[in-house]
Amino acid sequence: MTAVTEEAASIARALAHDVGKYVARAARNLPREGNLPKVLIDMLSRDLYAPLPSGPTPRARFDALAAELRAAGVADARLAEVSGRFEGLAALRGSLEGGDLALIRRAAEEALAIERALSSLANELSTQARGESA
Amino acid sequence: MLVVEDGTEYEEFANTFLGARFLVVAAHSATEAIEQLRSRSVDALLVDLRFERAPSDLLVGDVDATARRLFGGDSVRALRWIKDQQGTLVLAEIRKAGFRQRAVFVHDFPSERLKNLAKLYGDVHAVPGFDAAAIGAVLDARPRVPA
Numbered sequence: 001m002t003a004v005t006e007e008a009a010s011i012a013r014a015l016a017h018d019v020g021k022y023v024a025r026a027a028r029n030l031p032r033e034g035n036l037p038k039v040l041i042d043m044l045s046r047d048l049y050a051p052l053p054s055g056p057t058p059r060a061r062f063d064a065l066a067a068e069l070r071a072a073g074v075a076d077a078r079l080a081e082v083s084g085r086f087e088g089l090a091a092l093r094g095s096l097e098g099g100d101l102a103l104i105r106r107a108a109e110e111a112l113a114i115e116r117a118l119s120s121l122a123n124e125l126s127t128q129a130r131g132e133s134a
Numbered sequence: 135m136l137v138v139e140d141g142t143e144y145e146e147f148a149n150t151f152l153g154a155r156f157l158v159v160a161a162h163s164a165t166e167a168i169e170q171l172r173s174r175s176v177d178a179l180l181v182d183l184r185f186e187r188a189p190s191d192l193l194v195g196d197v198d199a200t201a202r203r204l205f206g207g208d209s210v211r212a213l214r215w216i217k218d219q220q221g222t223l224v225l226a227e228i229r230k231a232g233f234r235q236r237a238v239f240v241h242d243f244p245s246e247r248l249k250n251l252a253k254l255y256g257d258v259h260a261v262p263g264f265d266a267a268a269i270g271a272v273l274d275a276r277p278r279v280p281a
Contacts, residue, residue, distance in 0.1 A: 013218070014186075017241075018186070029150075029264065029265070029266045040150070043146070052141075119262065123242065127244075
């Protein structure tokens with residue numbers, strides 16, 4: 001197995017922060033039942049699709065950082081999983097804008113799954129990097 | 135609640151989900167945060183950790199000194215480190231200025247790191263994600279859902 005460098009762990013932490021944390025911002029806090037206020041649907045939509053203040057969309061930021069991580073020698077199945085989930089979210093975009101409640105909730109679940117995958121990847125790589133530098 | 139971040143995402147989150155309990159004000163640097171703390175009564179701090187979008191001149195931390203101390207003179211890595219840790223460096227400045235309010239980071243710190251932060255900066259907590267219920271519990275507040 002390739003040694004995990006602190007550089008790779010740092011990229012993974014950026015993925016968890018810049019992508020995972022922010023795509024789940026509204027998704028995690030939606031009421032579990034009933035209709036969703038428009039303000040929350042709009043917030044979810046922005047979390048998932050709008051450019052970040054720094055420029056790229058979450059998906060573009062993910063693609064860039066995932067490429068950096070692969071270049072640093074990390075080939076983890078969670079990167080492909082998250083890429084697939086972003087494909088799914090792209091397909092759901094019209095449903096969010098159209099107000100389809102079931103599909104909005106599905107998009108929120110995808111966002112939470114992205115956060116979980118990137119958070120676990122960051123934690124694992126950080127632990128491995130610390131172990132290898134110790 | 136004083137939100138300290140390099141963008142507007144925390145402020146919007148706090149207004150949307152914690153706005154029934156807190157009047158939310160925002161700062162985007164240590165200087166701004168201390169100005170806010172001196173000018174109004176603040177119960178709690180919600181602090182971003184990474185300030186990757188902040189201009190270098192607003193950051194706490196000396197890039198050259200950090201480069202020499204930690205990165206063998208590599209100022210690029212030093213600046214990245216400073217941005218990655220900026221929330222804790224801002225909190226250090228806030229504590230130095232004499233403000234002791236409960237601080238909450240939205241970050242998944244390893245437990246040892248969080249213990250160390252609490253040792254250094256007192257009343258410090260962390261919640262792994264934007265979880266209004268968890269943050270509300272830490273701050274003894276109840277999240278709300280907008281009507």
